[in-house]
Amino acid sequence: MFNEIEKRANVVKDGKNNFTNIKNLIKFKRYLNYMYLKILGTGTSQVSKERVSTSNYIEVGNKKILLDCGCGTLVRMSQADISFKDIDIVFISHFHIDHISDLFALLWALKYPHLGRNKDLQLIGPKGFEEFYNKDIKPIVFSKPFKLFNIKIQEIENEMKIDDFKVNVINTAHTDESIAFKFIENEKILVIGGDMGYDENIIDFSKDVDVLILECSYDNSKELNNHLTPKNCGNIAKSANVKKLIITHFYPIPTEIRLEETKEVFENTIMAEDLMDITL
């Protein structure tokens, strides 16, 4: 399908419209309603200038979505020309700081009336998210309620339907609340694993998907039960028969070894970089 889009884009390129750069090509793909993902942050709590903490921007249906919102998300969004004012939904995979710290910054930035935002903002997280929001986020960010728009807090347990797409979740072996997400729109399926240790449930959950994004915190020399190694990632992708695996969430040890080690098990693997575009 990607090739078909590419072909059609080239037809347009040779015709009246002029695709001068990759940005235009991406806009064209988005226009054709394909699921679009921009990887914003591929790092962890150990932030580097190449890799800020975890965050992904997704356009599904008519919704502009953030999945996790770690330190550096807002800066990466501005670098990618993605307006923080337009976000419809923020999904949160778990409550670790490298996945939520810029949620405070986003809400703080949004609360000024001169932005003129009037659509509601949905914040969706795992079990316990409502309590976490009310206890730990709200008192810090808001002394008064929003006047221009509402914030809607939801907890997702198994499945949620939003417009014409579906979101499924399962628990992951990382924290009590941590979850992995699956976005399904038409025939396109994207799984974003969040943080996790090795657990066979993710294999069933990711069966035959187009793109699977897995954390790959360490190389094969360091096995932990709450994070994945390249070998784990490769085995999950292979057993699940996914079309493409993207590894992310790297602690700043040399990263290249992890791509080599993953490819030893699953060849069609890409190493995520901050600001990388994926369409599916």
Ligand SMILES: [Zn+2]
């Ligand atoms: Zn993390």
Ligand SMILES: [Zn+2]
């Ligand atoms: Zn974590």
